[in-house]
Amino acid sequence: MNNGFTRKASAILTYGFVGLMAFLSVFPFIWMLLGATNSSIDIIKGKILPGSALATNVSAFFTQVNAPLVFWNSAKIAILATVFTLAVSSLAGYGFEMFRSRHRDRIYSALLLTMMIPFAALMIPLFIMMGKAGLINTHFAVVLPTIGSAFIVFYFRQCTKAFPSELRDAAKVDGLKEWQIFLYIYVPVMRSTYAAAFIIVFMTAWNNYLWPLIVLQSNETKTITLVISSLASAYYPDYGVVMVGTILATLPTLAVFFFMQRQFVQGMLGSVK
Amino acid sequence: MSELQLKHVRKSYGTFEVIKGVDLDIKTGEFVVFVGPSGCGKSTLLRMIAGLEEITSGDLTIDGERMNDVDPSKRGIAMVFQSYALYPHMTVRENMGFALRFAGVPKAEIEQRVGEAANILELGPLLDRKPKQLSGGQRQRVAIGRAIVRHPKIFLFDEPLSNLDAELRVHMRIEIARLHKKLATTIIYVTHDQVEAMTLADKIVVMRGGVVEQVGSPLDLYDDPANLFVAGFIGSPKMNFLKGVVETGTDGRQVRLPEFGNATLPIAAKEAAPGSTVTIGIRPEHFGETGSASLDLTIDMLEHLGGETFAYARHGDGEMIIIETKNGRGLKSGDSIAAHFDPAAALVFDAGGQRLR
Numbered sequence: 001m002n003n004g005f006t007r008k009a010s011a012i013l014t015y016g017f018v019g020l021m022a023f024l025s026v027f028p029f030i031w032m033l034l035g036a037t038n039s040s041i042d043i044i045k046g047k048i049l050p051g052s053a054l055a056t057n058v059s060a061f062f063t064q065v066n067a068p069l070v071f072w073n074s075a076k077i078a079i080l081a082t083v084f085t086l087a088v089s090s091l092a093g094y095g096f097e098m099f100r101s102r103h104r105d106r107i108y109s110a111l112l113l114t115m116m117i118p119f120a121a122l123m124i125p126l127f128i129m130m131g132k133a134g135l136i137n138t139h140f141a142v143v144l145p146t147i148g149s150a151f152i153v154f155y156f157r158q159c160t161k162a163f164p165s166e167l168r169d170a171a172k173v174d175g176l177k178e179w180q181i182f183l184y185i186y187v188p189v190m191r192s193t194y195a196a197a198f199i200i201v202f203m204t205a206w207n208n209y210l211w212p213l214i215v216l217q218s219n220e221t222k223t224i225t226l227v228i229s230s231l232a233s234a235y236y237p238d239y240g241v242v243m244v245g246t247i248l249a250t251l252p253t254l255a256v257f258f259f260m261q262r263q264f265v266q267g268m269l270g271s272v273k
Numbered sequence: 274m275s276e277l278q279l280k281h282v283r284k285s286y287g288t289f290e291v292i293k294g295v296d297l298d299i300k301t302g303e304f305v306v307f308v309g310p311s312g313c314g315k316s317t318l319l320r321m322i323a324g325l326e327e328i329t330s331g332d333l334t335i336d337g338e339r340m341n342d343v344d345p346s347k348r349g350i351a352m353v354f355q356s357y358a359l360y361p362h363m364t365v366r367e368n369m370g371f372a373l374r375f376a377g378v379p380k381a382e383i384e385q386r387v388g389e390a391a392n393i394l395e396l397g398p399l400l401d402r403k404p405k406q407l408s409g410g411q412r413q414r415v416a417i418g419r420a421i422v423r424h425p426k427i428f429l430f431d432e433p434l435s436n437l438d439a440e441l442r443v444h445m446r447i448e449i450a451r452l453h454k455k456l457a458t459t460i461i462y463v464t465h466d467q468v469e470a471m472t473l474a475d476k477i478v479v480m481r482g483g484v485v486e487q488v489g490s491p492l493d494l495y496d497d498p499a500n501l502f503v504a505g506f507i508g509s510p511k512m513n514f515l516k517g518v519v520e521t522g523t524d525g526r527q528v529r530l531p532e533f534g535n536a537t538l539p540i541a542a543k544e545a546a547p548g549s550t551v552t553i554g555i556r557p558e559h560f561g562e563t564g565s566a567s568l569d570l571t572i573d574m575l576e577h578l579g580g581e582t583f584a585y586a587r588h589g590d591g592e593m594i595i596i597e598t599k600n601g602r603g604l605k606s607g608d609s610i611a612a613h614f615d616p617a618a619a620l621v622f623d624a625g626g627q628r629l630r
Contacts, residue, residue: 169325170358174372175346188362 032250035243043239057240064241065227066219067248074206074223075252077139081146081205086197088147090190093156094182098168108157115150123214130215141215142223146205152197159193159267160186195260196267203253224249276301277322277427277459282331284317284483291317293483294331299461299476304453307463308470309480309506315463316431318480322461323352323429335426346372351420352429355436357412359404359419366400369419383422390418393455394448410441417452430462434469446472467507471495479503501626504554510583510595512620515553519545528553528621530568532591538566542621542629551629554620557583557597564613570594572608575601586610 035043036058038051061067096108126145127136135141163186171181187194209225216222222230228245231237257264277299284292292314299305307315320326322333324345333340340348351372359368369390370383378386391397394414404412413433420428430449434442450473453460464470470477471491479486479494479502487499491507498504504512517528520537527539528551538553545551570586573593582601586594596612604610621629 164356164358166354166356166358167360169320169323170352170354170360172325173323173345173350173352175344175375180375185360189360191362 032243032246035239036247038240040237040239040241043243053240054244057238057244060238060241061244061248064231065245069220070222070224070227071248071252073139073221074225074249077142077208077212077223078202078205078252080139080143082198082201084143084147085149085152085201086194089149089152089197090156090187090194091182092153093158093160094186096153096157097160097163111150112154115154119210123211126211127214136215137217137221139216139221142208142212143205145211146201146208149201152201155197155200156190156193159190163189192263192267194267195263199257199260199264202256206249206253276334276336277461278332278334279318279322280332280334282318282321282333283329284314284321284326285329291483292321292329295483295485297478297485297488299459302457302459304450304460304462304473304475305478306470306474306476307461307478307480308465308467309486311465313480314483315465315478315480317483319429319431319461319463322348322427323350324348346376349426350429351423351425351427352431353413353416353420353433355432357404357416357436359412359415361404364401364403365396365407365415365418368404368415369400369422372419372423386422386424387418390421393421393452394418409437410445413437413445414448417449421452421456425458427459427461430460432463432465434464434466442469449473468509471507477507479506481506498554498620499628501552501554501622501628504620504622504628508556510557510597512554512556513592513594514622515555515592515594517551517553519547519549519551521547533568533588536566536568538616538619540616540619540621544629545621545623550624552622552624552626554622555614555618557595559614559618560594560596560598560612562600562613564615566616566619567611567613568594570596570610570612572604572606572610574606575604577602584610586612 031048034048034050037054038047039053039056042051042053096104122145130136130141130144135144167185167189168181171185176184207225208223209229212223212226213229216226224245228242228249231245232239232242277297279295279297282292282295283290295318307318309315317326321328324340324343328341335349360371363371366387369387373383373386387400391400394417396411396414396418399407399411399415404415407415413436416433433449434445437445446469449460449462453473462469462473474491476488477491477494478488481502487494487503489497494503494507498507501514505514515530516532517530519540520527520529522537522539524539526542526545526547527537528545530536530538530553540553568588570588572584572586574585576583576585580599582598582604584596584598584601584604586596588594594612596610598604623629
């Protein structure tokens with residue numbers, strides 16, 4: 001009797017806590033969806049029911065924002081950053097794991113230490129470097145600093161530990177050079193790792209705000225995150241329009257995630273079974 | 274012709290030497306098995322032959338041509354790995370033809386060679402499957418097929434049966450022996466399982482600590498081991514070892530066994546110096562109900578295998594002795610027995626473990 005009561009109370013507390021956390025996680029998303037259907041005044045008043053201003057907000061968004069251009073800018077930056085980061089980081093992870101050297105672990109530790117440096121400390125030197133290279137106000141200035149990602153190199157190296165060394169040996173006996181082993185054996189075998197890294201890097205690049213804000217100065221180069229921010233910081237911000245922009249900005253990352261969800265989960269668990 | 278020679282071959286990782294000067298001749302068509310305990314260097318030596326490990330010093334020649342710096346794919350070898358090492362993203366057909374594709378072999382010839390290998394190994398219905406859709410035994414056959422299609426001069430097998438269950442291991446062992454008969458190609462095979470070594474090999478190379486302890490045919494090694502290590506390693510259950518002291522008896526040289534109630538047995542080994550400590554080796558099957566030497570033992574435990582019985586027995590608190598007998602069904606734990614043997618079957622080893630003759 002006593003045991004049963006304790007078990008029930010414990011279950012109620014557990015589910016209550018988990019439910020509250022789930023609600024807190026989903027609430028901003030629901031608010032974004034509801035906000036897109038309400039006028040700015042209703043949103044400020046705290047209305048959290050569906051409204052009738054969706055068409056007005058959507059129309060206002062497309063009037064105020066050159067949507068094709070900003071989405072193209074965001075997509076271009078996210079795709080370039082993802083492709084280059086995956087190429088460089090997977091080669092680095094493969095190299096760190098496969099090739100023995102006396103200094104390998106020292107170099108690797110030094111690389112991991114760079115994860116400890118806050119981006120704020122890098123901003124000014126990076127800005128000066130980009131300025132000297134004449135890249136300010138170009139998309140390359142946004143893409144280049146993201147390519148050498150210590151975290152993604154770390155992720156690839158850890159996943160490469162599960163890559164069977166006998167596959168590499170078999171490929172050598174079959175006559176493949178190292179670059180062929182990487183391209184024809186490693187990449188296909190590790191595709192889940194690539195998928196997981198793709199999602200992480202793509203989302204980070206798509207949502208990147210601070211660095212693009214500093215280096216992208218003309219309207220022609222700005223990304224969707226910068227444009228939404230500028231809408232929200234206007235003298236009279238129209239939050240309904242901001243919510244529409246936020247929904248549209250969320251769609252590509254959602255699509256990428258759902259498209260690669262299975263591979264992502266497998267990649268996080270380890271590509272090689 | 275595909276003779277392989279190793280001359281003073283050494284391998285070091287920094288200051289740590291793992292292969293300490295190996296000399297070996299392997300003749301065309303021979304089935305050679307490298308056997309030894311874990312860490313003895315047998316797989317390293319095989320990988321050096323394959324070109325997957327650099328040779329620190331010494332020479333590897335195949336058909337008289339020095340191969341130390343030749344690319345693995347150009348040595349005329351094919352290798353079967355312990356984990357099969359099949360490319361998981363390719364079908365069986367693609368796995369088997371992959372090396373040929375990279376060697377620039379025409380498509381039609383690849384198809385023909387893959388077909389031939391599939392026929393030999395009965396892989397025809399599996400050609401379009403991926404490795405994960407195959408059982409362990411099927412994967413092993415694909416790995417062998419991948420080696421066959423290359424028409425190598427020498428096959429290298431690195432513990433190919435270790436991942437299979439006991440029944441399949443026996444089946445695949447027979448398959449490999451049959452394949453060797455059919456292809457008549459040189460095979461170098463690494464295993465730590467001495468039963469595999471005994472059943473498959475024309476020649477066994479016993480290794481320990483990066484050194485070749487003895488090379489010979491399976492029965493030569495069994496009957497005439499060069500040292501205590503080989504005597505103990507070859508044979509299952511292993512040879513019994515009894516500590517003794519050499520004495521001069523009335524009929525010549527004899528060994529007294531203090532741990533076995535000072536029992537004595539005459540020995541023929543002329544190299545055994547009186548007063549020296551030696552080890553006597555007796556195989557479990559050499560004990561019986563007749564023989565001029567005998568040990569008084571008490572049975573500790575019995576293993577009835579149906580056809581034969583293994584009796585584990587001691588004299589007092591001494592060393593355990595294993596006795597193999599065909600007539601052991603009536604025995605039980607605690608029985609006192611006199612284990613007879615012919616002294617001529619006993620091998621004598623000196624204190625350093627070397628055989629005395």
